[in-house]
Amino acid sequence: WFYIFYGDPDFGIYRTRSRDPEGDWERPHLVVEAKGWIDPCPFWDDDGRAYLVHALAGSRAGSKSIILLHKMTPDGDHLLDDGVLVFDGHDQHPTIEGTKMHKRNGYYYILAPAGGVANGWQTMLRSKNIYGPYEAKIILHQGETEVNGPHQGAWVELENGEDWFIHFQEKQPYGRVVHLQPARWVNNWLQIGQDSNQDGIGEPVASWTIPSLDQRFKDWQPQTTDEFNEPVIGLQWxxxxxxxxxxxxxxxxxxxxxxxxxxxxxxxxxxxxxxxxxxxxxxxxxxxxxxxxxxxxxxxxxxxxxxxxxxxxxxxxxxxxxxxxxxxxxxxxxxxxxxxxxxxxxxxxxxxxxxxxxxxxxxxxxxxxxxxxxxxxxxxxxxxxxxxxxxxxxxxxxxxxxxxxxxxxxxxxxxxxxxx
Structure with a gap:
């Protein structure tokens, strides 16, 4: 199955799934009814056990800057417990959210943005135990670049072994602009972009060699112009x-x-x-x-x-x-x-x-x-x-x-x- 879990801060966390990402998706199923539960990420461990990690929106939940982990049925149908607090970001990583969970080389990782949309950073947590305690490290920030708040993204591993990180930048009237950063693993930490000032934290790059893919894709951009000659309006509207x-x-x-x-x-x-x-x-x-x-x-x-x-x-x-x-x-x-x-x-x-x-x-x-x-x-x-x-x-x-x-x-x- 291909899964999408998403949080509606007013109703709870939903799941939809499909056998084919280009095919039909199931009607969204309410996994758990809740207020202010946001940014869920499912995780299946090596033993087949399933978990769900998520953050909280203070506007609905009355609390934020923490990460919770739940046991979940393997099919993602419902949660099996009330959740465990695995990280508290109030002191050094406020407004931590946008969770993504992975396992690599025996470590459990949670990637999560913190510090707020406009001027925040990307945090990485790791632990040998899924419930923690987790070490925390800032792996991407603005630094001396013009890219404010480079975070809220995801690690992407290509079939050829290349590592990349996709994230957004809050650019006021232009909305959230998407960036793609080179990445690599060093001492079991993900390093993103370039560490130009040698402070141990990656900074966004302005340009880079494109990913090495087996097939080439045409340059394209979303539709903008519409001549209004068709019986339907364009998908850009x-x-x-x-x-x-x-x-x-x-x-x-x-x-x-x-x-x-x-x-x-x-x-x-x-x-x-x-x-x-x-x-x-x-x-x-x-x-x-x-x-x-x-x-x-x-x-x-x-x-x-x-x-x-x-x-x-x-x-x-x-x-x-x-x-x-x-x-x-x-x-x-x-x-x-x-x-x-x-x-x-x-x-x-x-x-x-x-x-x-x-x-x-x-x-x-x-x-x-x-x-x-x-x-x-x-x-x-x-x-x-x-x-x-x-x-x-x-x-x-x-x-x-x-x-x-x-x-x-x-x-x-x-x-x-x-x-x-």
């Missing part, structure tokens, strides 16, 4: 929350139709579920889209949005039977701050191209043009901000203030992303 079928109508007509969703009864769009978004693809890039806005009633709006705890959008809105083009921002959206119009001009037409250019650090500049003319910048630069546990996202939306019979709609011809 993510709704802000659970979608409704009529929010977006793809088709073979060469455009994506957005129907105006009813705005939430809130002062901003932080809780608007109908935002159609995708992740930032690079540090510097440009997004352009073309919209034909068929506006019927006052309060209908559509546009291009950069979404996070601070957000901004360039949008068309009908007000007093007049179509306006507005560049709008909202800061601290999650606390209920209102949107602020930064620039507003009469729209010449409901057919317009919208643009946002993102430069290093997440600085966004909005622009527009009509009839393939020259681009005109509108509004001040905007600093993109991450969301809650996610990076900023970019996309399109269409909404209205009140329900109407046969409201307007926005036809998006294409959404194009280019790297700068």
């Amino acid at each position: 993510q709704w802000q929350a659970n979608p409704q079928a009529l929010w977006a109508l793809p088709g073979a007509l060469g455009y994506l139709r957005l129907n105006p969703a009813l705005r939430p009864d809130t002062i901003n769009r932080w809780s608007a579920p109908y935002l159609l978004l995708q992740k930032m693809p690079a540090e510097s890039f440009t997004v352009r889209t073309k919209v034909n806005f068929h506006h019927h009633f006052d309060g209908e709006r559509t546009g291009l949005i950069v979404m996070g705890i601070d957000y901004a959008h360039l949008s068309l809105i009908q007000e007093n039977d007049q179509l306006q083009l507005q560049m709008t921002t909202c800061t601290k959206a999650q606390t209920g701050h209102p949107e602020q119009i930064q620039s507003q001009i009469p729209a010449r037409s409901g057919v317009v191209e919208l643009q946002v250019t993102v430069s290093s650090g997440g600085i966004c500049r909005f622009g527009y043009r009509y009839d393939s003319g020259s681009w005109q910048e509108i509004g001040p630069p905007f600093q993109a901000k991450e969301g809650k546990w996610i990076g900023a996202k970019i996309g399109i939306f269409c909404d209205r203030l009140a329900p109407e019979n046969d409201g307007g709609y926005a036809d998006y011809d294409w959404f194009r992303v280019s790297l700068n």
